[in-house]
Amino acid sequence: MSRWDAREEAGWALDLDELAALLTPRTRLIVVILPHNPTGYIMPAGDFAELLRLAEERGITVVSDEIYAGLAVDPAAELAPAATLSPRAVSLGGLSKSFGLPGLRVGWIATADRALLDRARRVRMHANSFASAPSEYLAAIALRHSAAILARNRGDRARQPCRRRGVHRRPPRPAGVARAVRRRARLPAAAWTRDRR
Numbered sequence: 001m002s003r004w005d006a007r008e009e010a011g012w013a014l015d016l017d018e019l020a021a022l023l024t025p026r027t028r029l030i031v032v033i034l035p036h037n038p039t040g041y042i043m044p045a046g047d048f049a050e051l052l053r054l055a056e057e058r059g060i061t062v063v064s065d066e067i068y069a070g071l072a073v074d075p076a077a078e079l080a081p082a083a084t085l086s087p088r089a090v091s092l093g094g095l096s097k098s099f100g101l102p103g104l105r106v107g108w109i110a111t112a113d114r115a116l117l118d119r120a121r122r123v124r125m126h127a128n129s130f131a132s133a134p135s136e137y138l139a140a141i142a143l144r145h146s147a148a149i150l151a152r153n154r155g156d157r158a159r160q161p162c163r164r165r166g167v168h169r170r171p172p173r174p175a176g177v178a179r180a181v182r183r184r185a186r187l188p189a190a191a192w193t194r195d196r197r
């Protein structure tokens with residue numbers, strides 16, 4: 001495994017020439033986290049396309065951890081999911097970070113590579129056959145209200161001067177997950193009750 005370091009003096013940017021120099025004929029996988037944890041760095045879209053092209057050319061799979069997607073203070077900086085840009089790329093997402101709902105334990109991968117998806121599904125079946133149904137139920141509500149939840153959590157970030165450049169946000173309030181979903185979506189209690197049916 002080779003480390004592709006982000007450098008503080010470059011604003012935590014990742015250098016594509018450095019990546020190209022790290023690749024060998026035995027390289028099978030490139031893993032990136034964008035927005036990056038903990039720096040918050042988001043690669044320019046042109047560089048991201050170049051990274052995916054570099055990988056495709058060499059038959060390398062890219063796993064793109066997009067767990068912080070949706071939290072960029074400047075929404076124009078958000079990248080499209082890697083899985084929509086390259087047939088070999090795998091996008092990893094979930095509700096633990098941008099949505100502030102780590103207790104639900106709900107996440108996903110997306111890829112246009114069906115064979116890879118089938119293999120991943122088989123591995124998952126052996127590791128953890130099913131997600132909890134209440135979690136999936138609450139996750140579906142959170143996803144339905146994703147615009148409101150992400151807008152609010154982006155606002156939380158922007159208001160924290162010491163964290164403006166980072167991606168960490170306040171830990172979830174000490175409340176039940178259901179209450180957290182309702183509050184983050186700014187749903188009045190009545191609408192919440194209706195939604196749950």
Ligand SMILES: Cc1ncc(COP(=O)(O)O)c(C=O)c1O
Nearest residue numbers: 033037065067094096102105107
């Ligand atoms: C970059 C990144 N991706 C994914 C995860 C996984 O989050 P979880 O297992 O809480 O869903 C973490 C957790 O810290 C993370 O930092």
